[in-house]
Each structure stands twice: as C-alpha cells, then as structure tokens.
Amino acid sequence: MTTYFNEMYEGGQVREPYARLEDWTKAMPAALRAMKQAEAEALFRRIGITFAVYGEGGDPDRLIPFDMFPRVFTQAEWRKLERGIKQRARALNAFLLDVYGRAEIVRAGKIPARMVFQNEAFERAVAGFTPPRGIYSHIVGIDIVRTGADEFFVLEDNCRTPSGVSYMLENREIMMRMFPQLFRENRIEPVDGYSDALRRTLASVAPAKCEREPTIAILTPGHYNSAYYEHSFLADLMGVELVEGADLFVEGGFVWMRTTEGPKKLDVIYRRIDDAFLDPLCFRPDSMLGIPGLMDVYRSGGVSICSAPGAGVADDKAVYTFVPEMIRFYLGEEPLLNNVPTWQCAKPDECKYVLENLGELVVKEVHGSGGYGMLVGPKSTKDQIETFRAKIEAHPENYIAQPTLALSATPTFVEEGIAPRHVDLRPYCLVGEKIELVPGGLTRVALKEGSLVVNSSQGGGVKDTWVLAE
C-alpha cells in the first residue's frame, strides 16, 4: 500500500481545518446519514444537475455521486493556492496573446515552433488579433492535486470552456440546506459571488465599439449537450440570455439576437461550443451550431467571444510542460505552483525511460481527456501494460508520462462508514479587468477504494469544497 497525505488526520491527530467535522460525523448515526444522502440525491435530481464534466463523455442523464463530507482548506492554504493559480492564469493569457502575435517565446527558443504552430488548436484565423484587454482565456480551470501538507501540483490547465462550476455552486447550496448548523459552527468563505464575478468579467471585455452596458449571452450547442444544465444555470444566475446559433445572426458588422421585441445587438458571447463549430464560413463548413459570419464580426471588433477562439493552444498536454517556462518568460517570476514532472515520449531518451518504467508511471494521450486512453501503471495488468507499450512505440508523439502521484485523500462516506478517498481540485479563475478567484472550486473524489482516477466517467464523485475564513 502506498502512503498518501490524509487531509484530515496527520500522525493520529485531526488537522486543524477538519477539527469541527469530527464531532459532526460522530453525532450522525448511520440511519440519519442514509436519510441525508437520499435527500441530497433527491435535491440534485430535482434541480436536474446530471451532466458529465467537460469532455468526459458518459451517460448525460447519470447523476454524479455527491459525497456529503466536505473537503476543507485553511485560509493560509488557500491564499497560497490562489496566488499560484492567478499567476498561472496570467502567464497562460500572456502566452496566448504572444503566440497569436509576434510569438516572442518561440523566437527566444523557449518552446518549439512546431508545438505551437502545428498544434491542432492553433487557429491561424485569429493570428494578429488582439481581443479586448488582450485576454484569450477568461475562465481558466486549473486542475490541482495535493501530495502533502504543503505540496500541490498542477495536473492540467483548461483554457477553453472548463465546466463543472455549477457543481461548485450547487454542492454548496445543497450542503447549506441540509446542514445549516455546520455553516453556523464553521466560518466558511462563500462561493456564491461567482456568478456576479463572471458577469463582471464578461462585461469588462466588451468590444470598444460597445458604448453602453454590454449585452451578454451564453451560446450553447443545445439541450442535447451534456453540460446544458450548467449553461442554463449560469445564464439564469447572471440574468443573461441563453442562446443557440439559430437565435443569432450577423448584420452590419454586429451580432444580433432575435427577440420578441425585434433584433437586439449582442456584445459579449460566453460560448460553450468548440471553435470548430463557431462559424461555418471560417471553421467547419458543416457546422449547424454556429453563426455564419461570426468570425468576421469578431475580428473586426463588433463582438467579443469568451473564451477567445484559439485559446486551446495553451492547454494541450504537451504545451503544459512549458507553463513554468511561460511564467518565467512573461512574468519574470518563479512558478508558485509546480507542474507534475512529465516525460515526453516524442523525445527518444525520455520515451526510452517511459517504456522501461511503464509499471510505475501514468501515461496519457496528448490530446485525450476524461481519463480515457490513460494507463495507470501500478494499477494495470501485464496485458494492459503491453498493449500500451505497443501504442507508444507506434506513435510516441501522442503520449506523455508522469510519475504516479500519491494523491491526497479526504474522509468520504462509503458503504462501511467513513474512509479516505483520493481527491483533486478544479478552481475557476476569472480573467477580465481584474483576476478573480472565488474561494473554493470543484473537488472530485475517486469513490473506488484505492482508485486515483477522479473522473466521473470512471467512478468519480464530487464534494463541497470549503475555504475557512480567518
């Protein structure tokens, strides 16, 4: 059994942030717990939040299990994380503005030209364009794992349209409804400021041509999309329209929304559809979801699109290894949050190491997501390892490898009572006029004993995430 950091118990002692939770669980008999769990599930079903986290696939109508045991950070822990997350969000945006401009980082030899310009996510169509405030990624979801009291690592960055924030908000809402006394006993930082902050962020990047209070809308692929609930939930909270491509059209250099009172000019689009589907005249000609002519309006400064088309070039798993370099290059600072050491199979010597140590490593596809196409060496059979070896040998450039991290665990309600289960964290950093981070995020938990895969498609659940006030 590998050792890992238990966020609640350290050397037989309860760690400070969890101090009050021990009494809470002791005072909760199994019968009450089961009742509460059923209540939570009913609440989730009623509000209809059943979608899968971005790119994970799976059954869209399946409820992601909610674990009632909260995950807790102290104020000091959070402040440190916050600084690291904001630093990273700044660097990622600086990188995006740079690679669509003069690409100084490539000229300086800090990242290979091929990795940027031949990247599938690099959109030639937006090169040379400076979006309002120079921001490409307005909502940066940074996946973080913990391995010790003071050790945090960034697992990946999500610069396009990271989802799951509705879970952060709903998990809190439901916890407060079911356990109001917990929120009286603990001073917990609120997360409900997120929707206002998101609205502020979007409004702050309205195009220069917008001379009044900007009109904002969320562009969704429609109700068949697994994250549709989140799209409508956020539109509701922000008091903005939820639109599909067919509700919009371009005319005279602007984007217009069809309404019962006639066309209304739209200034900022928070899009939850991929670049490829935004505009059939610019990207995939067969796209039925997009708005023909949208990119011409965008590039001539008539509308803002969040995240900006092309933002995905910063969050690819191969580009990820260069983020610490970006932080040094653009900000002149040392990274506050570390990357997980990563071997690139594209490099022959690193590939050799990976193939020799497959049994101990985690191997991922460069463009994969959602825990699919992934090998967790220590948890795999000989056959699985050999299958992967063949895949890597055939296309080394498609794979990266990382050490198997001993992810921290937090107490989780399981069949037998309470047991530690491994967790990660996705906070949502907003980048507009200001960089804002709501104190909290989405904690995902691997519900299977010993499992390190927190993705909902692979048996993961979610938890409320607390940041204690001082």
Place this chain on the structure above:
Amino acid sequence: MILTVHHVTTYDYDAPMRGAVQSLRLFPSRFDGQRTIRWDVEVQGGIRGGNFRDGAGDKVEGWSLRGPVTEVTISAIGQVETTDTAGVLRGHREIVSPFAYLRETSATWIDHALRDLAEAAATGTKDPLDRAHRLSRAVSDAIAYRPGTTHAHTTAAEALSQGEGVCQDHAHALIASARAVGMPARYVSGYLFAREDGEPHEAAHAWAEIWVETIGWIGFDPANECCPDSRYIRIGSGLDAREAAPIKGVAQGDGSERLDVTVALEAVQQ
C-alpha cells in the same frame, strides 16, 4: 503594368432564400509587386459588415443580405499597378509564422505518391530555393493542364493519380509536395492576365507560395511553369483552396444554387 479587373460573381437561387451571409477575401494584396489604384467591392442589395486585415495580410470584409433573396451578385472592379518581383512576396506585412503552413488539410493530404514525387524532386540539392523550383517543375510534369477533368473538391493526391487537372490541382499538389519535405507552403488566389490580344479568357487563377528560409514567401505557378510576374494579381492566401477562397458564403433556405462567374482583365495602354 496597369491591369483593369472586372470580376462579377452571381449566385442564382431557384427558390427565395431567407437570407445570405458572405465573407469576402477579395482585395488585392499589398506588397512591392502591387499597388492598388482603385478597387471597389459591392454586393448588390447587401449590407456591408466589418472588415479587417488578417494575420496573413489579407483584407477580409463581411456582407449580409436580408431575405427574400433570389440572387446574390458580388462585384469587384478596380485597377492595379503591378511590377515583376520574380515571384518574391517582398514588402508584404503579415504576422503568421510560416510554420503554421506545414499543417495538412483534406485537400492537401500527402499520400505515398505525393511523398515519392516530392522526395525524388528534392534529392540532389540542399538549396531550398532550388528545391522549390524542382518541386514546381515536378508537379508541372506530373499533372497535365486539362480543364474539366477535375472538380472543386478534387484533392492533390487524386489529381496526381489521374495526371491531369487545372490550376487549383497544380497548386494543391505543389503545396502537399513542399510540406512533404518540410517546406511551409500555401494556396494563393488571384488573377492572371494571359492574353495580350485582349481576347476574353479565364482570368481567375491560383498558384502556390513556398517559404524559402533566406528569402521569404515565393510564388510558384506550376500550371504555367513560371513564377508570378507583372501579369499576376495576388488576392488572398490560405492552407488550401477552401481557406483562400475569395468568396465564401451561405444562404439560408431550401433553394438550390447556380453559380456564374465572369472575370475580365485588361491591360491599360500606356
């Protein structure tokens, strides 16, 4: 040379459409080989949208038409002064890295035959300019100019395998071959003034540009076995014909479309 261009494109619909949107990449490039004297783009009955110059230096303008639409007429009329730069795109302002033009598209997908052709042409010289010329010659030799044998969606590999095609096929094949040996290449659309006697002729043209490290972008026209000179007017570029298309548009509705294009080029007597 001063060239007068009269380029009219008409889409006819057999049933009224609810509306149409156009994205026009239909403006002469700015570089040492070209100076625009005047240039007017108009979509009849259309509403002009925003315009911008993209990262590759092309000017793009959006247009839209309110329904019912039964006909869309796009005209580009103007005069351009050209000088021979031996195909070199000198003085052209663009920001996109040449490395972005190594990416394959479905029209320029590199099959074994294209790779073989490219590698055979490239061996024997290390000089990139020489290589580019050899690649262009190899494509000219392998694909005979024969109108009507290919269509708008023919790929480079298909054109090479049948050994005939038009300028679009030549350009695609040259782009694919150049990329196959690691040279960035792109599709260029424009006009060619080809008949001194003033007879009307098919003047819409396309060729390829190859990135030569020490010089920059250089045009190659395998269909005419030369580099663009003062008879050429450069309009726009892209990874392939679809991206570089001077006119992209969609109309909403069930009608089917009939396309009619006339391009007339005339040399102004000096």
